[in-house]
Amino acid sequence: MTDDAVVRATGLGKDYGARTAVDGVDLEVAPGQVFGFLGPNGAGKSTTIGMLCTVIRPTRGRAEVAGHDVLRSPDEVRQNIGLLFQESTLDADLTAVENLRFQAELYGLPRRHARTRIDTMLDLVDLADRRDDPVRLFSGGMCRRLEIARGLLHTPKVLFLDEPTTGLDAQTRVAIWEHLHRMREEAGLTVFLTTHHLSEAENCDRIAIIDRGGVVAEGPPAALKAVVGTDLVTLRTGDDQAALRAVRTRFGLDGDVGAEGLRIRAANGAHLVPRLCAELTVPVHSVVVTEPTLDEVFLHHTGRTIREPGPRTAGPAVGSRS
Numbered sequence: 001m002t003d004d005a006v007v008r009a010t011g012l013g014k015d016y017g018a019r020t021a022v023d024g025v026d027l028e029v030a031p032g033q034v035f036g037f038l039g040p041n042g043a044g045k046s047t048t049i050g051m052l053c054t055v056i057r058p059t060r061g062r063a064e065v066a067g068h069d070v071l072r073s074p075d076e077v078r079q080n081i082g083l084l085f086q087e088s089t090l091d092a093d094l095t096a097v098e099n100l101r102f103q104a105e106l107y108g109l110p111r112r113h114a115r116t117r118i119d120t121m122l123d124l125v126d127l128a129d130r131r132d133d134p135v136r137l138f139s140g141g142m143c144r145r146l147e148i149a150r151g152l153l154h155t156p157k158v159l160f161l162d163e164p165t166t167g168l169d170a171q172t173r174v175a176i177w178e179h180l181h182r183m184r185e186e187a188g189l190t191v192f193l194t195t196h197h198l199s200e201a202e203n204c205d206r207i208a209i210i211d212r213g214g215v216v217a218e219g220p221p222a223a224l225k226a227v228v229g230t231d232l233v234t235l236r237t238g239d240d241q242a243a244l245r246a247v248r249t250r251f252g253l254d255g256d257v258g259a260e261g262l263r264i265r266a267a268n269g270a271h272l273v274p275r276l277c278a279e280l281t282v283p284v285h286s287v288v289v290t291e292p293t294l295d296e297v298f299l300h301h302t303g304r305t306i307r308e309p310g311p312r313t314a315g316p317a318v319g320s321r322s
């Protein structure tokens with residue numbers, strides 16, 4: 001255990017009657033990290049975030065946020081966090097600045113400090129020029145940005161976001177991520193978010209994969225992928241069958257030839273490519289190296305893919321597909 005974790009959960013669990021929504025989650029988030037909680041619908045992400053934010057009372061286990069226990073010191077926890085729910089909670093009839101003023105009053109920010117803080121936050125999320133427009137005129141992405149500004153108004157240590165980009169188009173998603181990273185750089189913020197988007201999880205410094213209430217894997221995305229899978233190297237050559245024979249005999253690797261060309265599974269595809277180019281006697285026209293995906297990580301640990309929630313099956317071992 002690290003001493004400086006800003007979010008820490010130990011055996012955190014929640015039952016709703018006979019249904020276990022979260023089943024003993026252990027996790028630690030270091031200051032300044034963007035930490036992602038990745039899992040399919042119903043995995044227990046929202047319930048976990050709710051417990052960390054003092055909105056849902058845990059059935060068992062403990063959690064601390066910014067050094068405060070969620071059960072014993074909920075007010076201190078709330079002072080130190082910003083929270084964005086899945087659904088927007090902005091008042092559509094108020095302007096951007098009015099929404100922020102309302103929040104400043106809720107948190108008891110002194111008026112002069114609130115004024116400068118509101119200006120700073122509107123600048124940071126690029127909404128300064130829309131400050132006096134009613135929120136009902138805003139796009140989904142602008143609403144999300146305004147909510148981020150609102151969540152950060154009282155200078156929390158941790159920003160919790162439940163599915164921050166759900167319902168937004170790909171371009172807006174990228175913009176929201178740019179803002180989150182900027183907040184982290186400029187405000188030293190810790191970000192804790194839930195997502196079921198694999199591409200979104202790739203943006204995180206660390207992720208915990210949750211399935212059926214429990215964490216099944218935790219670490220930086222690249223490390224999680226490195227554990228489960230091999231890279232896929234796809235080659236176009238002058239003679240793919242001859243190249244495949246050479247790959248088998250000289251490199252001791254297996255592969256197959258299909259419509260996409262020669263496909264080889266290798267532990268470190270990027271290192272293999274120069275050797276292939278140097279040693280194959282047939283001309284190499286193109287090479288593509290594809291790393292394993294987080295979906296494969298999920299499959300490896302749960303036997304299912306994150307895209308297709310359904311009954312657990314005896315899953316194939318991801319590392320042995322060649």
Ligand SMILES: Nc1ncnc2c1ncn2[C@@H]1O[C@H](COP(=O)(O)OP(=O)(O)OP(=O)(O)O)[C@@H](O)[C@H]1O
Nearest residue numbers: 016019020021039040041042043044045046047048
């Ligand atoms: N208030 C509740 N009463 C009963 N069951 C609940 C309640 N809230 C959540 N659950 C159940 O707990 C489990 C976890 O739900 P949770 O909302 O935490 O999942 P999630 O991973 O956030 O999913 P989603 O991405 O769909 O929000 C689900 O089976 C859900 O039906």
